[in-house]
Amino acid sequence: MKKGLFITVEGIEGAGKSTAIQSVSEALNKTGTEHIITREPGGTPLAEDIRHLLLKPRDEEVSSDTELLLMYACRSQLINTVINPALSRGIHVVSDRFNDASFAYQGGGRDISLDFIKLLDKWVLHDLKPQLTLLLDLPVEIGLTRASKRGNKDRIEQETLVFFEKVRTSYLERAANEPDRFVIIDATEPPQKVRKDILSAIETLIKKYS
Numbered sequence: 001m002k003k004g005l006f007i008t009v010e011g012i013e014g015a016g017k018s019t020a021i022q023s024v025s026e027a028l029n030k031t032g033t034e035h036i037i038t039r040e041p042g043g044t045p046l047a048e049d050i051r052h053l054l055l056k057p058r059d060e061e062v063s064s065d066t067e068l069l070l071m072y073a074c075r076s077q078l079i080n081t082v083i084n085p086a087l088s089r090g091i092h093v094v095s096d097r098f099n100d101a102s103f104a105y106q107g108g109g110r111d112i113s114l115d116f117i118k119l120l121d122k123w124v125l126h127d128l129k130p131q132l133t134l135l136l137d138l139p140v141e142i143g144l145t146r147a148s149k150r151g152n153k154d155r156i157e158q159e160t161l162v163f164f165e166k167v168r169t170s171y172l173e174r175a176a177n178e179p180d181r182f183v184i185i186d187a188t189e190p191p192q193k194v195r196k197d198i199l200s201a202i203e204t205l206i207k208k209y210s
């Protein structure tokens with residue numbers, strides 16, 4: 001049986017991932033192949049519990065390594081119990097964030113060695129790799145302004161502008177290094193244009209793998 005396609009959606013805070021995922025789902029519905037939508041950190045009962053631990057604001061300082069390891073603990077559970085089983089059954093999987101977020105947030109934002117993240121990545125992902133990563137890109141100030149309308153900030157959302165600038169730069173560097181996998185979407189465009197760009201990226205992907 002043909003394996004399902006793995007699509008991930010990435011971007012800084014307030015980039016519009018939730019809206020983008022609806023467009024991805026709309027495009028996949030037209031293909032007649034089943035798909036599931038998941039998210040990171042989270043996506044399984046255990047991983048959602050770890051998500052809560054990760055994002056809860058707390059007085060205790062959370063070490064960068066602890067944060068990274070918990071992200072990969074979630075990822076391992078999601079891959080083994082949700083993503084790989086679905087892909088093997090020919091079901092497409094769409095994930096709201098995946099491993100690029102660890103390279104961007106913990107690598108770029110927290111300055112953890114990329115070699116160390118790569119090691120962990122190889123151990124947890126083995127050969128799993130998205131066929132397409134949509135990177136919703138926009139200036140940090142715009143993203144944070146959009147996100148601020150939501151009210152209470154979680155632990156990572158409370159980070160500084162400089163932190164999110166480093167995250168954005170890391171995402172763009174990864175995209176530049178893997179142009180075949182990444183499609184950069186200009187997330188400053190109005191929602192209808194963003195939707196159109198996403199539909200077009202999914203159409204191209206489906207053609208490539210059909």
Ligand code: Z5A
Binds near residue numbers: 013014
């Ligand atoms: N994290 C990490 O550090 N390491 C990892 O390995 C992983 C994650 C996997 C939780 O992720 C946190 O985990 C996240 C990264 C970290 N921390 N931060 N920051 P999350 O994805 O669950 O949380 P999030 O980044 O806070 O998601 P978000 O802010 O909800 O992003 P969004 O989904 O991109 O935002 P949105 O809700 O779709 O859109 C925001 C607003 O903009 C909303 O009012 C929309 O109506 C509006 N919007 C959307 N599109 C447009 C356009 N085109 N124009 C104008 N307005 C728009």
